Amino acid sequence: MGLSEGFWHHEYWLPPGATWEDMKGAPYPQPQDLLLCIPGALLLIVVRYIFERTVALPLGRSLGVSDRLRPKVQPNATLEGFYVQLGRTPREGDLISLAKQSDLPVKNVETWFRHRRAQDRPRLMKKFCEASWRFTFYLTSFFSGLALLYDKPWFWDHTVCWLRFPQQPLPPALGWFYLLELSFYCSLVVTLPFDVKRKDFKEQIIHHVATITLIFVSYCANLVRFGTIVMLVHDASDYILELAKMLHYMKWKRVCEAVFIVFAVVFIISRLVLFPLITYYYFVTKFQLFLISCVINAFLMILQLLHIFWSYLIIQMIFGVILHGAKRKDARSDTEESDRSEAEDLAKNQE
Template identity: 75%
Template sequence: MGLAEWFWHHEYWLPPGATWEDMKDTAGSHYPQPQDLLLCLPGALILTTTRLIFERTIALPLGRRLGVRDKLRPPAQPNAMLESFYLQLGRTPRQEELLFLAKQSHLSLRKVQTWFRHRRGQDQPRLLQKFCEASWRFTFYLISFFSGLALLYDKPWVWDHNLCWVRYPQQPLPPALGWFYLLELSFYCSLVATLPFDVKRKDFKEQILHHIATITLISVSYCANLIRFGVMVMLVHDASDYILELAKLLHYLRWRLLCDAAFVAFALVFISSRLLLFPWLTYHYFVTKFQLFPISCLINLFLLVLQLLHIFWSYLIIQMIYSIIFQGEKRKDARSDTEESERSEAEEPARARAEPAQSQG
């Protein structure tokens, strides 16, 4: 048995008693085929191109018209030694390193500190860049969520989970659901492709793990024809994502009251959908009504990964709400929108005041 034949053996991908023969297209009935997933590659390219066009022709002019302006940041003066340290050893040198650099560069400690502050400022994402990125994601998530609702509202298996597995895996794939599935996969592939260029956020590692888990779940569930279950999981996730991006946009626009309202709505929808509806959905639709086989065990593992991420992000959201209500801290962007660069910039004044010789979205 060859490697490919072993990998695609029906005992791994389908429940006991089912074979790939049951998944062959017949007259008037189409079933998911693994090769369909290759469409996500040109799909990701198309979405990335669409995003670039959208950001330049719609989001950027809209942001400027609404008053979004980048802060004027003084450039760091050219200095080869400091630049080498910045690139190779770190963006925020310790006190003893600052003293050493000041001595070697024949500059005062204050000037070295100022140089690193200005140099970090050069690498921070611009406000317009963050506005454009949030605009694109808000638009996609909004369209995706309400398109998913339109596709699912009249499906009887959405409202009765017992119907979700009738005649599985011989469940023909409606073309609209198939394209919706591949569109979601293409979008997450495009997010991975643009990670090096997007705003790097405080939960960057968690976002990478989330994208890997999501792409794996979409791909595997498509091959195993778990479309009905998979599309409901997608809809649960999209329910809060567009509200998060809306809250970011309002934050960048400094529309405080609307931002607060959007943030509260996001927190309520996120926690209720990710900590209540998602585990209920996976338990009732997948665990209790579905016979386990190798791929379903793998899906359960990645669903658990997603649930742990949901708990982590919910903790951050609750912590943020607590800080705002009981400690009066200034509003920051929800969940993953607290960029490392912004945190460093906010910490810089306090760190500077702590230095003995001083007069880090």
């Protein structure tokens, strides 16, 4: 048995008693179809580039989104070398050493590093454009998924997902929907190093890898009915979060906070109630386990742990805003320094 034949052995991918021969003669998922996600991801990156510059950028400007002026640093090879190679925030001992090497006061060296960090912070307009693209995609994906599934009996009764499995012909529209979702998450992985780096950067990588794996595996095993419902549950809250971010960058504070609370409610209901109900009650308790179903269950558990982690951050932020009157700051938002210190630096430069 060759490596490829062993990898695709029906005992790994299909429930006991089913073989690949049972899935011939009808439009079933073909693993090679997923190779289209490569050009699909590249196409989405191009579409995103065009969208951000021709739609999101003019929209942001018309809505009053603008970047703050930032102080420019004087070129200094010694300080730049330390910044690039050793760290963006030197300790007190390093500041003293760098001050001696550069023949500058320690305070000036400290200010130089603060200005240099400010230069590397993502611009507000860049964040708005990224949020606009994700909002547009998630909104389109969610309502497209609803349009595809609302008339399907297995959307309303999840036990029908497993009826006559795996002999469930694949409707072409669902195949394209699957491919679109896979292409999008692949494009996110490609652009992740160039996008605004967020506090949960590592968790985002884990999420994207788990999502791509689940889409690939569930498609090959013809768990498309189950997979589309899971993707729809995830998309239900994502576009609301991106809208809240856009409102935050527009400085529409009251509206932003109201939308964020709506997001929190939808996120917690969809990720902590509906998601485990769909995945664990029906998939684990009502479905005969085999190798790929165990793999899927493991990655679903990873997603659930991420949901719990993000829910904790969201609830923590809601309580901080409503009960303690703290200044709202997206726990999943960008890592950035105080605008106040930046404004003070600009004021000093103008004196």
